[in-house]
Amino acid sequence: MAESADNRPERISDAEHEVMEVLWSKSPLTAAEVCDEVCAQRGWSLATVKTLLGRLVQKQAIAAAPDGRRYLYMPLIARAEYVGGESRRLVERLFGGRAAPLFAHLAEQEALTEDDLAEIEVLLKELRQ
Amino acid sequence: MAESADNRPERISDAEHEVMEVLWSKSPLTAAEVCDEVCAQRGWSLATVKTLLGRLVQKQAIAAAPDGRRYLYMPLIARAEYVGGESRRLVERLFGGRAAPLFAHLAEQEALTEDDLAEIEVLLKELRQ
DNA sequence: CGCCGTTGATTACACCTGTAGTCACATCGA
DNA sequence: TCGATGTGACTACAGGTGTAATCAACGGCG
Numbered sequence: 587m588a589e590s591a592d593n594r595p596e597r598i599s600d601a602e603h604e605v606m607e608v609l610w611s612k613s614p615l616t617a618a619e620v621c622d623e624v625c626a627q628r629g630w631s632l633a634t635v636k637t638l639l640g641r642l643v644q645k646q647a648i649a650a651a652p653d654g655r656r657y658l659y660m661p662l663i664a665r666a667e668y669v670g671g672e673s674r675r676l677v678e679r680l681f682g683g684r685a686a687p688l689f690a691h692l693a694e695q696e697a698l699t700e701d702d703l704a705e706i707e708v709l710l711k712e713l714r715q
Numbered sequence: 716m717a718e719s720a721d722n723r724p725e726r727i728s729d730a731e732h733e734v735m736e737v738l739w740s741k742s743p744l745t746a747a748e749v750c751d752e753v754c755a756q757r758g759w760s761l762a763t764v765k766t767l768l769g770r771l772v773q774k775q776a777i778a779a780a781p782d783g784r785r786y787l788y789m790p791l792i793a794r795a796e797y798v799g800g801e802s803r804r805l806v807e808r809l810f811g812g813r814a815a816p817l818f819a820h821l822a823e824q825e826a827l828t829e830d831d832l833a834e835i836e837v838l839l840k841e842l843r844q
Numbered sequence: 845c846g847c848c849g850t851t852g853a854t855t856a857c858a859c860c861t862g863t864a865g866t867c868a869c870a871t872c873g874a
Numbered sequence: 875t876c877g878a879t880g881t882g883a884c885t886a887c888a889g890g891t892g893t894a895a896t897c898a899a900c901g902g903c904g
Contacts, residue, residue: 634894655850686838695803703843706839761881765882770861
């Protein structure tokens, strides 16, 4: 049937992403448990979290497993996948797909700590070895 | 004077960003000239470009200087500023503000070309010297 | 057995975005 | 002078997003 690969997962909004982070850090969780994690910080109500969970289910970013009369939610896409996609999108949009200029930019903005530099140096060595 | 610093420039959408790129690459331009640059590629009509220009003016991302009976548009925010903001936002959202993990990610995704690596190596040396 | 709270579903609603049509007006060319 | 044309302003409208209220049903406590 027509279910041909929907390879590219649907776009996840900012607020939805917040919910994803919770589920990535721990899952499965109920709506109430997710709310425990974010409602205070973001000043959201439980209703808001439910809406976001519903939308994420629609977008097939998370799964809702029935557990008694409620659902347990858990991520369907890996964090690495999402993060990779977002990073690539940014590099694409702003730096013509080249990562070096991004790096240069972060460097200029002093967004790179000593630790970052050290870590990157190590990574570089590994990659060039 | 209530005009207390609106430090953070208003959010620029994807379509709007496209227009910004044109103006960053050359300005000032009229609406029609901007359209010449993007309408074909994006399949936009002139009307669309005008709307986007209007919204960008509202957001104070560009200025509209009267020139006879039309306007000449030019960026008010520097590309570097925008790019820096977006980059920082991403690093913030996805990597807890640390740039190294982003770099690691790009590396893993093989989003880094040999050239990128070489360039970054040079940048690194400069920063550590 | 009946009520209350919990839970997902449905609905709401304002604002943003993408995309464009329409309109009134100023001009330039004939 | 008069009409074609270029121009910005205003309007439009569907779909996404942020934020939430309301509703109906189920299940446990008294």
